[in-house]
Amino acid sequence: VRVVVAEDGVLLREGLTRLLSEAGFEVVGQCTTAEELLLKVRSYSPNVAIVDIRLPPTHKDEGFRAAQEIRSRYPAVGVLVLSQYLELGLAEELLADSAEGVGYLLKDRVSDVKEFAAAVRRVAEGGSALDPTIVSQLLGRRRGDDPLAKLTPREREVLELMAEGRSNQGIADRLVVTERAVQKHITSIFEKLGLGASSGEDHRRVLAVLAFLGS
Amino acid sequence: MATAEPSRAIGLPSRAAWHRFRSLAALLAPKPAVLAAIAVAGVAAAATTLVLALMNGEVDHVAIRVFLNDWITLNYIGAGLIAWWRRPDSRFGPLMVAAGFVNFLATLDWASAAVPYTIGVALDLLAPVLFLHVFLAYPSGRLSRRLERIVVAGAYVAAVGVGLVRMMLGGAGPGNLIEIASKPQAALAVRNVQLIGISAFCLAGIGVLAARRWGPGRPPRRPLGLLVDSFGLALLMIAALFLCIVFVGSPDEVPAIEAVRRTAFFVVGLAPIAFLIGLLQSRLAVGPAIVSLGTGAARGNVLAALRTALRDPSLEVAYWVPEYERYADRDGRAIELPTSPARTTTLIDREDGTHVAALVHDSSLRDEPALLEAVTAAGGFALENERLHAELRARLEELKGSRARIIEATQAERQRLERDLHDGAQQRLVALSLELGLLEERFAGDAAATAALEQTRREITESLRELRELAQGIHPAVVTGHGLAVALKTLAARARVPVRLTVGLDGRLPERQEVAAYYVVAECLTNTAKYARASSAAVEVRHAEGRLVVEVVDDGVGGADTRVGSGLRGLADRVEALGGRLRVWSPVGGGTRVRAEIPCA
Numbered sequence: 001v002r003v004v005v006a007e008d009g010v011l012l013r014e015g016l017t018r019l020l021s022e023a024g025f026e027v028v029g030q031c032t033t034a035e036e037l038l039l040k041v042r043s044y045s046p047n048v049a050i051v052d053i054r055l056p057p058t059h060k061d062e063g064f065r066a067a068q069e070i071r072s073r074y075p076a077v078g079v080l081v082l083s084q085y086l087e088l089g090l091a092e093e094l095l096a097d098s099a100e101g102v103g104y105l106l107k108d109r110v111s112d113v114k115e116f117a118a119a120v121r122r123v124a125e126g127g128s129a130l131d132p133t134i135v136s137q138l139l140g141r142r143r144g145d146d147p148l149a150k151l152t153p154r155e156r157e158v159l160e161l162m163a164e165g166r167s168n169q170g171i172a173d174r175l176v177v178t179e180r181a182v183q184k185h186i187t188s189i190f191e192k193l194g195l196g197a198s199s200g201e202d203h204r205r206v207l208a209v210l211a212f213l214g215s
Numbered sequence: 216m217a218t219a220e221p222s223r224a225i226g227l228p229s230r231a232a233w234h235r236f237r238s239l240a241a242l243l244a245p246k247p248a249v250l251a252a253i254a255v256a257g258v259a260a261a262a263t264t265l266v267l268a269l270m271n272g273e274v275d276h277v278a279i280r281v282f283l284n285d286w287i288t289l290n291y292i293g294a295g296l297i298a299w300w301r302r303p304d305s306r307f308g309p310l311m312v313a314a315g316f317v318n319f320l321a322t323l324d325w326a327s328a329a330v331p332y333t334i335g336v337a338l339d340l341l342a343p344v345l346f347l348h349v350f351l352a353y354p355s356g357r358l359s360r361r362l363e364r365i366v367v368a369g370a371y372v373a374a375v376g377v378g379l380v381r382m383m384l385g386g387a388g389p390g391n392l393i394e395i396a397s398k399p400q401a402a403l404a405v406r407n408v409q410l411i412g413i414s415a416f417c418l419a420g421i422g423v424l425a426a427r428r429w430g431p432g433r434p435p436r437r438p439l440g441l442l443v444d445s446f447g448l449a450l451l452m453i454a455a456l457f458l459c460i461v462f463v464g465s466p467d468e469v470p471a472i473e474a475v476r477r478t479a480f481f482v483v484g485l486a487p488i489a490f491l492i493g494l495l496q497s498r499l500a501v502g503p504a505i506v507s508l509g510t511g512a513a514r515g516n517v518l519a520a521l522r523t524a525l526r527d528p529s530l531e532v533a534y535w536v537p538e539y540e541r542y543a544d545r546d547g548r549a550i551e552l553p554t555s556p557a558r559t560t561t562l563i564d565r566e567d568g569t570h571v572a573a574l575v576h577d578s579s580l581r582d583e584p585a586l587l588e589a590v591t592a593a594g595g596f597a598l599e600n601e602r603l604h605a606e607l608r609a610r611l612e613e614l615k616g617s618r619a620r621i622i623e624a625t626q627a628e629r630q631r632l633e634r635d636l637h638d639g640a641q642q643r644l645v646a647l648s649l650e651l652g653l654l655e656e657r658f659a660g661d662a663a664a665t666a667a668l669e670q671t672r673r674e675i676t677e678s679l680r681e682l683r684e685l686a687q688g689i690h691p692a693v694v695t696g697h698g699l700a701v702a703l704k705t706l707a708a709r710a711r712v713p714v715r716l717t718v719g720l721d722g723r724l725p726e727r728q729e730v731a732a733y734y735v736v737a738e739c740l741t742n743t744a745k746y747a748r749a750s751s752a753a754v755e756v757r758h759a760e761g762r763l764v765v766e767v768v769d770d771g772v773g774g775a776d777t778r779v780g781s782g783l784r785g786l787a788d789r790v791e792a793l794g795g796r797l798r799v800w801s802p803v804g805g806g807t808r809v810r811a812e813i814p815c816a
Contacts, residue, residue: 009638011646019653053696059634060696084641084683087693088708089701107641108679111648111672113656137708 001124002046004029006037006063007082008056016050016110023117032056034066041070041077048078048101048124053090064090071102078123082107088141091134099210103129103165118170128165128206135163138213150192158185162209245303250296253312257292260319261285267325274325275467283480284322287342291315291349294487297494302584306356307349311487314345333392336382340374343413343453346483347420350446353490354579366419373412381405407461414454421447421454427557445482445489452479494583505593517597518545524590527576532598534605535570542573545601547608563591563598572598615792622792626690626730633690641682648675691733698722699729703756706736711744712752712769719757728815731789732756732765735797735811738782739767747771747807762795763815768808775801775809783809 003025007013017027029040034055041049049070055063067079071094078101081094091104103123109131110116119129139148139160151159161171168186172179186205190196195208268274268281292315299308321342324335347370351363358364384405385397428443456479459472466473508524522530533542533550543549552560552573559581561574580587591598651672658664686692693702700718707714723729736754743752749771756765777783777799786809787797795813 009642009646012642012649015646015649015653019649022653022656054637054692059637064697084637084645085687085693087697087701087705089704090697092704093701107645108648108676110645111652111676113649113652116652137705141708 001048001121002026002028002044003120003124004031004037004040004044004046004049006031006034006040006049006055006066007052008032008054009052012052012107012110019110019113019116020120023113023120025117025120034062037066038069041074045074046077048080048120050080050082050120052107053081053083068093071097075101078102078126080105080120080123080129082110086131086133086137088134088137091130091138095210099128099207101126101128104134105129105131106133119165122165122167127167128210130164130210132160132164135160135213138163147193151189155185155189155192158182159189159209162186162189162206163213165206245299250300253292254296257289257296257312257315257319260292260316261289264288264319264322264325267322271325271327276473279477283477283484284318286484287480288315288319290484290487291318294490297491301494305354305581307352307354308356310345310349310352310356311490314342314349317345318342329392333382336391337375337378340378340409340413341371343417343457343483344370344374346449346453346486347417350450350486351420351423353442353446354581360423363423366416366423370413370416373409373416377405377409377412381409410457410461414457417450417454417457420450424450442486442489442493445486449479449483449486452482455479505589508590508593508597517594517601520597521574521590521594524594525574525576525580525586527580529577531575532601533573533575534598534602535572536606536609537569538606539609542570543605543609545605545608547605547610547612549609561587561591563595571595571602615794618788619792622789623727626727629690630692630695633686633692636682636686636689637692641679641686644675644679644682648672648679651675691730691737694729694733695726699724699732699756702729702733703736703754706733706740707754710740710752712749714740715751715753717753717755717757719755719759721758724758724763724815727793728763728813731793731795731813732763732811734789735765735786735809736767738786739769739807739809742775742782743767743769743771743807746775747773749806758815761814761816763813765811765813766808768806770806772803773801773805773807774803775799775807777801786811 001024003020005013005016005020005027007016007030013030013032017030020027028044028046031037031040032055037049037051037055040046049067051063051067051070053063053067054060055066064081067081070077070079080103081090082105083090084107086104086106094102094104101123103119105116105119109119123129139156148156148159157175158171161174166174168179168182172182175182190205190208193212195212264284265281268277274280291311295308295311295313295315297308298305298311302308317338320338321335323331324339326332326335344367348358348367351367352358358367379393381402382391382393383395384402385391385394385399424443424447428440452475456472456475459475460466463469463472466476505524508520518530518532521532522528531544533544533552535541536543536547536549539549541549542552553575557578558575559578561576561580563571563574565571574587574591576587651668655665655668655672658668691702693705698720700720703716703718707716736756740752740754743749747769749769752767752769754765754767756763758764775783783797783799790797790811790813793813795811797809797811799807799809801807
């Protein structure tokens with residue numbers, strides 16, 4: 001899996017590169033500005049670009065704009081946005097058109113090497129990786145006679161993990177249950193939320209869930 | 216303070232200052248004996264004209280011609296003497312007197328003796344040029360612009376210089392002492408050139424007067440209108456007369472031209488009368504002006520009252536603000552005193568020389584010192600009052616500016632701090648936790664090591680969380696980075712009560728306004744969570760008609776604390792520093808509603 005990293009902090013950039021290499025990724029490009037990032041994406045066609053949301057020169061939204069541009073111009077390239085702060089509004093913008101090949105994580109998440117590598121891989125393969133904080137904000141935003149209220153606590157847990165972008169296997173590992181049990185919860189959730197059939201690929205289901213939460 | 220016209224200082228009403236002004240004027244004034252002597256000489260001149268005309272015997276309509284000549288001579292000398300006496304520092308009076316005497320000297324051509332005859336002929340065309348000079352030199356007696364000097368100088372050359380050439384060529388009949396050759400045709404041609412030339416300069420003079428009257432930028436003082444009209448009419452008649460003589464014939468030959476000549480003489484003699492009417496009006500106007508100033512100023516409109524009293528709609532008043540050592544308008548905004556020659560600045564000072572105000576008025580007001588004096592004296596207290604008002608406004612403006620600058624500087628400093636944290640400590644801690652994560656992988660087999668590393672990693676994650684909260688409290692980077700609309704979504708999502716968020720923004724707004732609006736919403740939602748015991752809140756933000764309006768409403772217990780030192784007071788400071796205002800409705804038991812309006816183009 002080929003990766004481009006755009007991060008202007010030198011310590012973190014090098015740390016990320018080492019982490020990714022040790023986890024079996026091929027880091028084909030490192031850069032510090034949005035401009036270089038777009039250039040590297042165009043010339044190396046990576047599977048995924050990891051982008052710091054604040055890049056020079058103004059450290060305002062250059063990274064975010066670059067991420068959006070990559071998503072519209074190179075749909076085959078997954079984009080994982082890293083940030084010190086998570087913003088619900090930005091998550092919504094990232095998910096607005098599609099939840100395919102997109103991730104939005106707090107920078108702190110890099111310390112859990114396995115989890116982070118799995119998230120990078122999911123995004124590279126067209127899946128998604130949403131930070132749990134964002135997922136809980138998406139869920140918490142809904143009130144009143146919400147179909148979410150009908151979920152059991154366990155089903156709610158499964159829904160949250162699904163929204164983070166995890167596969168059935170990933171959810172099963174996390175909750176220490178069998179994949180069959182997870183499948184059962186998912187079927188029930190889809191029924192209660194009126195999302196239709198729950199069969200099909202993992203990330204299709206994730207998209208359905210995110211579409212529901214984003215609506 | 217540089218002004219083209221010399222500024223004059225007038226003292227505020229104090230008996231001593233008034234007295235000093237009187238004695239100063241008396242010192243500069245010509246001795247009454249001199250004025251009286253000139254007056255006697257003027258009457259003698261008029262009588263001489265009569266005698267010469269009677270002795271000549273060849274003058275038609277003696278009575279009318281003598282009357283018209285003396286009408287001009289006496290009017291100019293008389294009005295000139297009055298102007299001289301009233302305005303000793305102006306050349307206008309002496310200039311008028313001179314015009315009157317030159318007009319008399321021109322009638323010497325009725326004399327039979329060679330010397331007076333020659334003088335009379337030589338000065339014949341000088342009188343109209345002096346009238347032109349008088350008209351263009353009003354009110355100061357000086358020609359202030361280059362064009363005016365060129366017109367008058369050209370006319371003098373045509374009248375005297377070219378006139379001598381004509382006389383040398385014998386163009387002045389018998390008895391001319393400076394005749395060199397007798398070439399009547401050439402002399403006639405030269406005379407025509409002279410008359411056409413003077414006519415042209417007179418018409419140019421009308422142009423100058425018209426520009427003065429209808430020139431751009433300011434309404435003329437009302438009494439000036441009549442005067443300028445009479446000057447213009449006189450110049451027009453002089454030009455008409457001369458052109459008729461050239462193209463039709465001499466008045467002595469053509470009766471119709473004689474009518475034109477009489478009209479011209481009459482109109483030229485009217486100008487001093489118009490001048491005297493203006494003086495009289497201003498003298499008569501002093502009393503009513505003071506009364507109207509009193510009532511107008513009492514109604515709080517000092518400027519309008521001064522304009523009415525001085526009959527100068529273009530009048531402006533500037534007030535002295537000692538703290539900034541400059542003049543300001545009524546609203547405290549600093550202004551420069553004008554330097555245009557058409558405007559004169561009269562400084563109004565206290566007895567100790569400190570400034571109160573400056574009147575910027577039409578230059579013709581310099582001609583009416585008594586009016587100006589009386590009106591500024593009567594308006595003194597009102598002006599002092601207005602000056603205090605202007606000073607207060609100036610300080611208020613200054614204060615507003617400094618408050619805005621302080622908040623601006625604080626915000627810039629906070630932004631810098633947040634940036635330093637983000638790029639420094641936060642970045643390092645993230646990199647460090649990443650290293651620990653990698654170490655954990657490496658020692659995966661060693662349970663004790665992994666446990667210790669994981670514990671450390673958690674500590675770092677916790678520090679990062681605290682640091683993040685701290686940095687966000689210092690400056691909401693999301694607002695500057697991604698705009699108010701994005702930032703508000705997170706605020707609403709993180710609030711402890713359900714928030715209905717309505718945002719009507721079209722793209723980004725200026726950073727200062729966005730940040731202020733963000734703080735309003737953040738502080739209000741914090742208050743709602745802490746004190747309101749509300750079940751829900753609503754936030755509405757919209758940008759319309761040049762204002763950013765932020766409204767936060769909750770259904771809690773109300774009774775919010777708006778005293779100095781509370782969070783709401785701090786918000787109000789922030790909003791007011793941007794020229795906006797913050798209002799709070801928080802009846803006990805009735806929920807809380809906070810509304811901020813921030814000007815935002």
